[in-house]
Amino acid sequence: IIKSSYSSSNGVTHVYLKQIYKEKEIMNADLNINVAKEGNIISYGSTFTKRTNDSEDSFDEEEDFWPSIEDSLTSLSEKLNIEIEGIGKDGESNFEEDGGRIPEGIESDQGYLINADGDVRPVTGVTIDRGENMIVAYIDCRYQVLAVNDLVHEAKYGVYPIGTNDPGDGERQIVEEQGSSTASPYGWHDEGNGNKFTTTRGNNVIAYANHKGEKEVKNPEPIEGGNDLNFDFAIDLTKEAPDYVQAAITNLFYVANMLHDVFYAHGFNEASGNFQNNNFDKGGLGDDAVNVQAQDGSGFNNANFATPKDGKRPRMRMYIWNKSEPKRDGDLDNGIIIHEYTHGLSNRLTGGALSENCLTSVESRGMGEGWGDIMAITFRLRKEHNRNTEFGIGAFVSDNLYGTRKFVYSTNMTNNPQTYNSTNEHKTKISNNYHAIGSIWATILYEVLFNLIDKKGFSSDLLSGNIEHGNTLFIRLLIDGMKLQQCNPTFFQARDSIILADAILNNSDNKCEIWKGFAKRGLGLDSKFENNTAIDGFELP
Template sequence: AAVAFIARQFPGITLRKADASYQSSNGIGHVYFRQQINDVDLDNADVNVNIARDGTVFSFGSSVYTGEVPSEAPNVDSLIRPGQALERVRSTFDLPGGLSNVPLNPDGAGRFKAGEPAGLEQPSKIELVYYRPTPDTVVPAWRVETDTGDAWLTSYIQADGDVDNILSVSDYTSHSTFSVFPWPAVGPLDSNITTVANPENVLFSPFGWFTQNGTDYTDTRGNNALAQLNRDGTADIENEGRPQGGVNRAFFFPIDLARQDPLDYQDFSTAQLFYTANIVHEVFYSLGFTELAGNFQENNFGRGGSGGDAVILNSQDGSGLNNANFATPPDGARGRMRMYIWDYTTPRRDSSLDAGVVIHEFGHGLSNRLTGGRRNGRCLTIFESRGMGEGWSDFYATALRVKGSDTREVDYPIGEYVYGNPRGIRAYPYSTSLETNPLTFTNINELTAVHAVGHIWNSALYEVMWNLIDARGNSDELYPVYDDQGVPTDGRWLMLKLVTDGLKLQPCNPSLLQARNGIVDAEVALTKGRYSCEVWRGFAKRGFG
């Protein structure tokens, strides 16, 4: 019944029956199929058919690819060698040495099994497959499986292009579980607490979130961040208290926001901050805030830059109220994020639970490290550039919140949870409507506060982003998907990339117009001016044209 159903439902598509069918105790049979193109598996293009007791189709699910397909199978002799793909995985994730010299034994058509090098649990496996880098394209790829014991990685290396092009990485190993407000929700106003398993992206955090220079932790310490309670508001990060996840790194802590003061959910606060900040680290990495660019990591895995600078994350910091801040020394010295309790509501609220505030503060670390280079932490120190520092941080906090289903009529405030006001902490929400948010470049002369300058700056960035979304579409991707030219495939991620690249291009202590020019130049460098009109129109609407 399942095979006949597949033939009717997916004409013209080749599907092979996978060796994984079974019948559940409820009488439902489960039959699985894998799509093939030219007799080569297309990974993660599958169909499951569920058969009722009477033999009829009860339900089915599908992730088949229906776009254009290659006319013939890839010629293995014209592709990068499987050994090159294995070596690329080894060097990227700092796996035990010697993989490049390990003999590869044929294990079927397009499949190879490596000899067992020291340090791996079992021989690596390499297989030629097709892979979908975007929903509308397929490319030949080497699927490389490597098992170190601590991590069992499945990596996809594009086989007909640059060996450096790692398309995707996943890890079979269960590393951690968090009960948190899940990314990309900004906090309690956007979602309920959810159990999230293995949120780490090993492409950006090769050994996960809890390993630091060979030491595995079961509390909120790792290569990207050191999170702890800091009620005393001191510089002591080792004796203030970190939540324990145990050997399974399971961070489950009770919380009742309607009744509890933040002091009653300290472990939840620190775990939430650790979770959010690690994801922000990975998102920023995906946009180009890498080791060479000066990001925050204890171990840089030989990729350049200076290590020893995981971000210090202080939850419920006792040195202040109704605020948060980020200190950004040069690369090689740890940044420090202080998250305060806010007392505008009853019960009081904790800024560590508001992802928008966490993104905003981490954004200061990014903008300070990228402007003027990673060794110079003093390039956003005059009035306009300090103001734009606030604006860039608001931009990341806003853009990472925008949903694929949003339209340009959707407005976004900042800090509405901690402030207890749906309008947020700025004078106006971010909007493409000049009636809702009338701020333009001409308002700069009236201002004396850096946050107000940043409000105007991000109002312009928000306009440009929506022009790019109109031109290139939008998505709910958690990380940017890049086309073969290195351009994000949707407008929101394109703007996030342009803003990040613009920080690298602009001078030390830029003016507003110099920062604008950095983004204009970034667009030309990345897309050769394909979207220059969208960029200029957005800036011009807010008086920056």
């Protein structure tokens, strides 16, 4: 019997069949046929059995050779030592007397199974949805459990997890999918509309290599993780980046999805213009998962993020860096990935998701770079870090402690002396250094961040959206501030929007900590901009 079929974009039709015996399916007898568009069979695979043609059946044909659902669940409970609704761990049944009601979350059917000896046995199949797993088991007439499968597969990724910025900051780990069921209700590999993938592709992110540096990759090739979604690929940093491209793509896919889910928890959702193919009827425009391109061959020592308006796909391009031998891959520097994704966040939220030109003035464009830097630092924080800790952006890929900025991020005025009026030297009639302006904005926000952490503590849980701790509250205030600020805001307007965000969210409970951070770096109450010149002010309200 044909169970399903479909045609791929390459013209091949895939047909899937089940073997039938005495009008019932043989559960593990499958045949797949691949048919070319011309109509000829190009390949097939089969687990069909010929044992059904034997003159003597491998079982006695009796009226009750299929065990009841109750007996099947009892056998399974004893075999796996688990408690099933209606059946205790001891195998004792407490089914209702009214005909044995099948408990909710349990399905049953009857058919045949080819056992380990190749015999065809009558079985009762049961499917039990236990939340954390979904068990499918087959029990024969002797009450033996012939096969057990778990339909829930935890995806595995070999990555530098959130809190480990790069190979110089900590060990690579195997992590299971950590996404939020609220932000990604069908996980990271399922769009929730019938489109499921076993590759680095899903509703939020499509990750693949672009070694040719093409402006538009017409046929992207996300890497395959198989049915088990196992993305644990070898990595050898003594070799050149293309030798470990699968590991690089995996890290890029993981970090981008984590950013989607964390930002979602703090308010960057469908209605506000986030990046998803399927918006689940929650507002905004879909069909705009992020295309993230690993090891882009169009250049070196850079990364970028293109953010069109809501409903159009953004694109992140990550490059290889040639500042060391062997060269280093930006896909392994989480801080750079976070910096770039934050460009998408700030562009979609400032002025609304359908505006594309609201971070184009000198200061606002510079702040776009600064938000990227400070968000990268916030995501790499661990419990042992404090206001005396100093960070560089891109330190790993640039092989330089200071990274790609003039100063490390520090609350120490000697190690990082930047204040608001430092922006003057980066604004000229000839050109503007947006990254330098951004580093000043991020330096100011760095003070605010640690003032909040000193007051409210630190949490490594970024996914829940809890704002009881300083670092998680900081993420929320930045996002809420972006929503509140006007198109092309100045430093003053962005500052005031963050302060307003705290007033709305916390009744100004953190007003002093926020103002002290701004004022320490010259953006106090008496700061001003006159005659095209930024003038420091250190006054508190």
